[in-house]
Amino acid sequence: xxxxxxxxxxxxxxxxxxxxxxxxxxxxxxxxxxxxxxxxxxxxxxxxxxxxxxxxxxxxxxxxxxxxxxxxxxxxxxxxxxxxxxxxxxxxxxxxxxxxxxxxxxxxxxxxxxxxxxxxxxxxxxxxxxxxxxxxxxxxxxxxxxxxxxxxxx
Amino acid sequence: xxxxxxxxxxxxxxxxxxxxxxxxxxxxxxxxxxxxxxxxxxxxxxxxxxxxxxxxxxxxxxxxxxxxxxxxxxxxxxxxxxxxxxxxxxxxxxxxxxxxxxxxxxxxxxxxxxxxxxxxxxxxxxxxxxxxxxxxxxxxxxxxxxxxxxxxxxxxxxxxxxxxxxxxxxxxxxx
Numbered sequence: 001x002x003x004x005x006x007x008x009x010x011x012x013x014x015x016x017x018x019x020x021x022x023x024x025x026x027x028x029x030x031x032x033x034x035x036x037x038x039x040x041x042x043x044x045x046x047x048x049x050x051x052x053x054x055x056x057x058x059x060x061x062x063x064x065x066x067x068x069x070x071x072x073x074x075x076x077x078x079x080x081x082x083x084x085x086x087x088x089x090x091x092x093x094x095x096x097x098x099x100x101x102x103x104x105x106x107x108x109x110x111x112x113x114x115x116x117x118x119x120x121x122x123x124x125x126x127x128x129x130x131x132x133x134x135x136x137x138x139x140x141x142x143x144x145x146x147x148x149x150x151x152x153x154x
Numbered sequence: 155x156x157x158x159x160x161x162x163x164x165x166x167x168x169x170x171x172x173x174x175x176x177x178x179x180x181x182x183x184x185x186x187x188x189x190x191x192x193x194x195x196x197x198x199x200x201x202x203x204x205x206x207x208x209x210x211x212x213x214x215x216x217x218x219x220x221x222x223x224x225x226x227x228x229x230x231x232x233x234x235x236x237x238x239x240x241x242x243x244x245x246x247x248x249x250x251x252x253x254x255x256x257x258x259x260x261x262x263x264x265x266x267x268x269x270x271x272x273x274x275x276x277x278x279x280x281x282x283x284x285x286x287x288x289x290x291x292x293x294x295x296x297x298x299x300x301x302x303x304x305x306x307x308x309x310x311x312x313x314x315x316x317x318x319x320x321x322x323x324x325x326x327x328x329x
Contacts, residue, residue, distance in 0.1 A: 035207070040289040043203035045297065047308075051211040058215065062222070079320075086313050093302060105302030111288030120288035126298045130309055137312040138215065141319050145219070148323040149226070 013063050021063040028056035036131035040120045046127040050134025057139050061146070068150045075143045082136035088129045092122055159196055166192040179229050183220045187213065204293045 035042075036049030061071075096106025112119035169188030176182040190213030197206040236244070279296055287295035297305050 040291050040294045042291060043293070044207050045204065045291070045294050048204070048207040048211060051208065051215065055211060055215055058218065062218070079316075082313065082316065086309055089306060089309055093306060105299065107287065107299060114284045114288060115290045120290075120295075123287065123289050123294055123298050126305070127294065130305065133309055134312060137316050140316055142219065144319055144323045 013065070017063050021059055025056050025060050028059065029053060032056065032131075032135070036127055037124065038117070039127035039131075040123045041115065041117070046130030047134055049127075050131040051138055053131070053135040054138035054142075057135075058142050061142070068146045071143055071147060075140060075147060078136045078140045078143065082133055082140060085129045085133035085136065089126060089133065092125055092129070155199055159199055162192045162195055162199075177231060179224050179231055180221070182231075183217065183224055186220070187217050190217070204291075 032049045032052035032055075034049075035044035035052060036046055039045035039049065093105050096103055096108050099106065099108035107121040107123070109121035111121050114120075118124075166189045169185045169192070173182045173185040173189075176185060190209065194206050194210045194213070197203075197209060279292070279300060283292050283295050284290060287299040289295040289299070
């Protein structure tokens with residue numbers, strides 16, 4: 001029974017799931033990016049969009065299976081992306097010290113017209129970096145769980 | 155609207171009770187989904203679409219991971235008889251429930267009806283927040299401009315959670 005389950009995870013799922021994943025995964029990814037970029041106009045934002053992006057990556061990984069032990073390189077890369085995104089959020093927050101009044105989280109860029117895509121100063125930048133960070137965090141927790149399952153002695 | 159929220163909350167409580175008492179762990183995990191998705195409908199009825207989006211996505215991913223865990227390990231719950239430690243835990247839980255219920259009753263008498271009157275701070279946020287922050291979505295304006303520290307804290311909490319998971323789950327580092 002144990003060996004059968006192992007094979008099931010290695011081979012991925014049925015061809016119906018694989019084909020549906022091929023059609024859908026890209027659209028889910030693009031929808032996540034849309035939610036992140038339009039965070040200052042419509043409901044949603046960095047947190048929601050980041051989890052949607054991570055969901056599309058998890059969908060592809062689970063549907064296609066494969067040897068999860070080979071994903072160690074992706075895991076370390078995701079760690080670097082996550083740390084860099086967090087550092088960028090803090091750097092943008094401290095960059096307000098250089099422009100104008102000395103306030104942490106100062107909105108130093110021009111605000112533009114309310115309702116346009118390029119507006120609201122630095123808020124879209126925060127959204128993008130927080131979205132990257134959340135996507136990387138959720139995906140790396142999932143990756144480390146499945147790699148741990150492969151690594152652990154039976 | 156209050157009746158609808160009451161019905162959904164009752165369903166959520168029933169789902170949580172079923173999740174505790176279910177013999178099959180897979181159906182217990184599915185019953186946990188009732189709680190999450192009922193909360194989504196409550197958020198939508200209370201006009202909080204931002205929270206509803208986050209809740210529905212996070213709940214789906216959590217369910218997927220839990221179902222994968224249950225399918226990979228055993229589906230039957232392992233029961234054990236109550237020992238001394240179990241009795242102490244049960245007694246502590248009952249005392250906590252009584253204390254929480256008392257403070258709940260005390261605080262619910264001093265509160266207004268939900269959504270009837272807004273707080274002074276909330277009024278400050280609502281008045282001209284679009285001009286102050288330049289963002290059409292008020293929630294993003296509050297989260298990233300007025301309450302920037304909170305958002306940075308949340309991001310750092312996620313990083314810390316990932317660090318903890320990686321530290322616990324690395325077998326190669328332990329050898």
